[in-house]
Amino acid sequence: ERDLLKSLPLRGKKILITAGPTYEAIDPVRFIGNHSSGKMGYAIAEASADLGAEVVLVSGPVALHTEHSLIKTVRVTSAHEMYDAVHQYFNECNIAILSAAVADFRPVEVADQKIKKKEDTLVLKLEKTQDILASLGAIKKKQYLVGFALETENELENAKTKLKKKNLDLIVLNSLNDPGAGFKTNTNKVTLITKGNKVLPFQVKSKKKVAIDILEHIIQELHA
Numbered sequence: 134e135r136d137l138l139k140s141l142p143l144r145g146k147k148i149l150i151t152a153g154p155t156y157e158a159i160d161p162v163r164f165i166g167n168h169s170s171g172k173m174g175y176a177i178a179e180a181s182a183d184l185g186a187e188v189v190l191v192s193g194p195v196a197l198h199t200e201h202s203l204i205k206t207v208r209v210t211s212a213h214e215m216y217d218a219v220h221q222y223f224n225e226c227n228i229a230i231l232s233a234a235v236a237d238f239r240p241v242e243v244a245d246q247k248i249k250k251k252e253d254t255l256v257l258k259l260e261k262t263q264d265i266l267a268s269l270g271a272i273k274k275k276q277y278l279v280g281f282a283l284e285t286e287n288e289l290e291n292a293k294t295k296l297k298k299k300n301l302d303l304i305v306l307n308s309l310n311d312p313g314a315g316f317k318t319n320t321n322k323v324t325l326i327t328k329g330n331k332v333l334p335f336q337v338k339s340k341k342k343v344a345i346d347i348l349e350h351i352i353q354e355l356h357a
């Protein structure tokens with residue numbers, strides 16, 4: 134770990150990272166969101182910058198912020214805004230790591246006034262958001278593309294399917310079943326799955342250390 138820091142192995146690399154949740158508006162005061170804290174994505178951004186990379190961090194609404202001089206933070210709210218921001222920076226990046234918990238669905242219509250509780254039931258019609266990661270997999274050239282998979286069942290199988298379907302180089306499987314893993318915690322337990330279907334399980338550790346494990350693996354593969 135200390136040797137890596139000294140040699141700045143990511144100097145000259147541009148890394149695009151997404152973090153946090155997205156909020157999809159229902160009306161002017163309400164949204165559909167999720168419990169993502171952004172901690173994993175921010176930890177990857179800071180570890181990347183510590184290793185010398187120039188980082189663009191596209192962040193959904195989170196309580197975190199970073200002051201690192203090598204990190205440019207672009208704040209977005211919705212999946213659509215995140216899609217636009219990511220596509221603005223993807224062409225020029227060398228590595229993209231998409232750790233955001235993007236909403237899969239958004240309301241078809243956003244009410245322009247606050248919805249009143251006049252009825253006993255309310256039905257919201259939702260439509261799929263764009264899959265940002267898959268859209269990058271479809272256009273990538275030399276970029277090394279990393280996705281996350283949050284699974285609660287058939288974890289390895291589902292993660293492998295995502296890796297293939299989205300044309301990724303690496304997928305980081307996050308199991309919500311594992312104690313010590315999850316949205317709000319400072320620790321995480323991940324399994325890396327490579328394009329060549331190598332499965333690399335890691336111990337529960339701080340999100341900072343998980344970030345370094347992920348980056349070390351990427352650095353190894355880029356040098357191989």
Ligand code: CTP
Pocket residue numbers: 151212231232233234235236237262263264265266267279280281282283284295
């Ligand atoms: N992702 C994305 N854009 C979306 C949805 C997901 O970029 N609209 C990315 C996430 O950032 C993550 C990966 O896709 O890197 C996998 O997200 P996940 O929610 O685990 O899988 P989905 O493909 O959305 O499938 P499902 O939720 O049905 O399991």
Ligand code: CA
Pocket residue numbers: 235236237
């Ligand atoms: Ca999803």
